[in-house]
Amino acid sequence: MDLLAKLDAIEGIKLAKARHQRAVDTKDFDLLARVFADDVEIDCRGVTTDPVTGVSMSPGMESVIHGIEDALALSRKALADVVSVHHVSTPEIEITSPTT
Numbered sequence: 001m002d003l004l005a006k007l008d009a010i011e012g013i014k015l016a017k018a019r020h021q022r023a024v025d026t027k028d029f030d031l032l033a034r035v036f037a038d039d040v041e042i043d044c045r046g047v048t049t050d051p052v053t054g055v056s057m058s059p060g061m062e063s064v065i066h067g068i069e070d071a072l073a074l075s076r077k078a079l080a081d082v083v084s085v086h087h088v089s090t091p092e093i094e095i096t097s098p099t100t
Helices: 003-026 029-035 068-079
Strands: 041-043 064-066
Touching: 003 029, 029 068, 064 068
Parallel strands: none
Antiparallel strands: 041 064
16 A cells, blocks of 8 residues: 555545534434445443443443444434534544555
8 A cells, every 4th residue: 555545534534523513513314324335333341431440331332233224223222312522633543454
């Protein structure tokens, strides 16, 4: 993979991440569906666990989600009563092959 292809891939990853965070914060599930691949896999284990007490604030999220429909359903449920604000900057992206 040449340098230009790597830089293009990195910029694509940055855009996807930014769109994902905006979709979550604005609860734009149509955008979220466009950001995820149909075979998306999301590992939510430990995401809402307090590191001091070990207590999960959302025990229903302690799983691995497979597929776009389950990911969107979980997102709708998890965000229903939540106001989220993501601050994403300075990504660390390493291209290790043409597909990863």
